[in-house]
Amino acid sequence: MSMPKITRAGAYSPAWAWVAVLALATGSFTLACASLSRDPRESITGPMDGRSVGEQLFGSGRAAIGGHFYRQADNYFHNGMEHVTHEAFHAHPFQRLGAAITPNDHVHLSGERVREIMPWLWMALRMDPANEELYLVSAYWLSGGQNHPEAALEVLREGQWNLPFNHAIQLALGRLYLRMGKPAEAYGAFRAGLAFWPGGRNPDDEAVRLDHVALLMYLAFLEEAEGRIPDAIRHFRELAALSPSQATMAERADHLEAGQTPDVPASEVLARLVHQDEHRHGPPRSHEDPETEDEIHEDRDAGHG
Amino acid sequence: MINALTIAQSVWLELLRKKDIYVLLILLGAILCALVSLNAFGLGSTTRYVTDTGLLMTWIFAWVLGILASSRALPQEEERGTVFPMLAKPLTRFEFLLGKWIGTWSVITAATLLFYLLVTGVVLLRGGRLIPATLLQAFILHAAALAVISSIAVALSTRLNADATATLTFVFTAAAFVVVPRVPELLAQQQGVGGLALYVLYYVLPHFELFDMRRRLVHDYGPAPAGAIIEVLLYGLSLTAVFVLLGWIGYRRKVFSRSHRV
Numbered sequence: 001m002s003m004p005k006i007t008r009a010g011a012y013s014p015a016w017a018w019v020a021v022l023a024l025a026t027g028s029f030t031l032a033c034a035s036l037s038r039d040p041r042e043s044i045t046g047p048m049d050g051r052s053v054g055e056q057l058f059g060s061g062r063a064a065i066g067g068h069f070y071r072q073a074d075n076y077f078h079n080g081m082e083h084v085t086h087e088a089f090h091a092h093p094f095q096r097l098g099a100a101i102t103p104n105d106h107v108h109l110s111g112e113r114v115r116e117i118m119p120w121l122w123m124a125l126r127m128d129p130a131n132e133e134l135y136l137v138s139a140y141w142l143s144g145g146q147n148h149p150e151a152a153l154e155v156l157r158e159g160q161w162n163l164p165f166n167h168a169i170q171l172a173l174g175r176l177y178l179r180m181g182k183p184a185e186a187y188g189a190f191r192a193g194l195a196f197w198p199g200g201r202n203p204d205d206e207a208v209r210l211d212h213v214a215l216l217m218y219l220a221f222l223e224e225a226e227g228r229i230p231d232a233i234r235h236f237r238e239l240a241a242l243s244p245s246q247a248t249m250a251e252r253a254d255h256l257e258a259g260q261t262p263d264v265p266a267s268e269v270l271a272r273l274v275h276q277d278e279h280r281h282g283p284p285r286s287h288e289d290p291e292t293e294d295e296i297h298e299d300r301d302a303g304h305g
Numbered sequence: 306m307i308n309a310l311t312i313a314q315s316v317w318l319e320l321l322r323k324k325d326i327y328v329l330l331i332l333l334g335a336i337l338c339a340l341v342s343l344n345a346f347g348l349g350s351t352t353r354y355v356t357d358t359g360l361l362m363t364w365i366f367a368w369v370l371g372i373l374a375s376s377r378a379l380p381q382e383e384e385r386g387t388v389f390p391m392l393a394k395p396l397t398r399f400e401f402l403l404g405k406w407i408g409t410w411s412v413i414t415a416a417t418l419l420f421y422l423l424v425t426g427v428v429l430l431r432g433g434r435l436i437p438a439t440l441l442q443a444f445i446l447h448a449a450a451l452a453v454i455s456s457i458a459v460a461l462s463t464r465l466n467a468d469a470t471a472t473l474t475f476v477f478t479a480a481a482f483v484v485v486p487r488v489p490e491l492l493a494q495q496q497g498v499g500g501l502a503l504y505v506l507y508y509v510l511p512h513f514e515l516f517d518m519r520r521r522l523v524h525d526y527g528p529a530p531a532g533a534i535i536e537v538l539l540y541g542l543s544l545t546a547v548f549v550l551l552g553w554i555g556y557r558r559k560v561f562s563r564s565h566r567v
Binding site for chain 1: 335345489512516521526534536540
């Protein structure tokens with residue numbers, strides 16, 4: 001009788017299986033990162049078929065991953081605190097101990113420390129390049145807190161590329177150009193934004209309507225500053241028809257039609273608007289500091305004659 | 306106790322011969338290198354995301370390594386048949402069980418220490434900083450969590466084979482990690498039988514979130530109060546003792562089958 005083969009139980013080390021699995025995971029991750037850095041309009045199968053390699057690999061999961069990275073950026077802005085949700089009880093010993101181990105103080109990062117949220121925004125953008133809010137938020141923090149307007153411009157240009165005919169990105173571009181002292185480029189962006197508005201969205205939506213008001217306001221004052229009075233009058237009248245404070249805009253249009261110079265010149269109003277943008281508490285349409293019409297028209301009263 | 310430590314020493318030698326720890330260490334290093342190569346928007350070095358992701362991977366790797374090592378410790382001896390000569394010696398089953406647990410836990414903790422050193426080194430090289438006292442507290446609580454995890458796996462392995470033990474321990478601890486911290490939030494929306502089940506889970510499953518100091522460490526909150534640390538350590542010690550005791554209860558009268566041996 002032949003002896004059965006003697007084997008030592010556990011002699012097979014799963015280490016090489018580990019290596020294979022982890023190498024596969026690392027390779028996939030690397031490939032995904034490389035594919036995400038490509039132009040999203042190209043693909044490995046052929047040019048301009050509208051779907052990137054990353055999208056083909058992950059599909060709609062990219063948006064979910066991008067959303068996770070965006071929430072991480074938000075958590076980091078709040079110094080690690082996650083948004084408070086309604087809980088059935090609050091004073092359990094486990095919760096008390098947990099709060100001692102992991103604080104949940106409502107703190108906002110400021111100054112240089114805001115830089116820590118940027119890698120998460122960057123990763124969110126790579127994962128979800130069709131998310132308009134990511135471009136706006138990233139550009140806001142880059143141009144404001146981090147004082148990197150060139151980087152903000154790059155982000156918005158990328159947004160312009162990935163989201164053509166998007167009025168919100170044109171509005172943000174225009175504002176940024178104004179802050180950079182480029183009124184001609186700003187004018188082009190605002191005109192494009194107005195042409196794209198509402199871009200398939202509900203024009204009665206509050207945020208969309210406010211964008212319309214902002215675009216008209218910037219265009220009107222820019223045109224007045226550059227001497228394009230008929231265009232400025234037309235946009236002031238259009239603004240007056242939209243805004244509840246219509247009397248002020250209509251008054252300014254009347255003054256311009258009569259050939260009068262308003263008390264506060266358009267250039268000064270624009271400077272105040274730029275200053276307001278620089279000292280905004282949060283990015284556009286953030287849940288903490290939603291832009292209201294009153295804020296857009298903060299310097300409205302300074303514009304009437 | 307000497308016998309238990311001798312068993313633990315043999316576990317050390319066996320686990321160090323395997324390549325799992327080194328593979329994970331290399332993988333962690335590769336992930337950290339990929340992270341530090343990221344230059345978001347050209348802003349230069351930021352380190353919190355490196356610390357955060359590095360510590361997250363450390364927790365995941367230690368969790369996986371801990372369960373795989375602990376779930377094999379006892380069943381391997383039975384499959385090889387080496388449990389028979391082992392228990393023929395003046396060695397109680399409790400000492401044998403305890404030695405296996407001490408061995409696996411200490412190896413996993415040492416591996417985790419290496420992971421922490423790697424993450425800390427990368428963060429410091431990138432120009433970041435980690436408060437030493439907080440880092441030490443975080444590691445100690447992490448080691449306590451690993452003690453609980455390994456005790457769960459060893460306890461289950463007294464009655465199940467290695468694969469079943471690993472699977473069950475993964476599910477059990479994953480549920481504890483993911484579900485338990487959210488129970489207060491879930492209970493706000495769930496009533497009746499579902500709510501009762503959640504309450505049961507809240508008390509039965511371990512609260513691993515108490516051992517997790519990553520947020521405090523990453524966001525520079527400073528060291529936790531000593532009293533809280535001691536309370537968590539006592540909680541971990543009691544959980545570990547409970548599972549080791551349950552394992553001993555399941556092991557002390559177990560009849561070993563010789564059918565798997567040659």
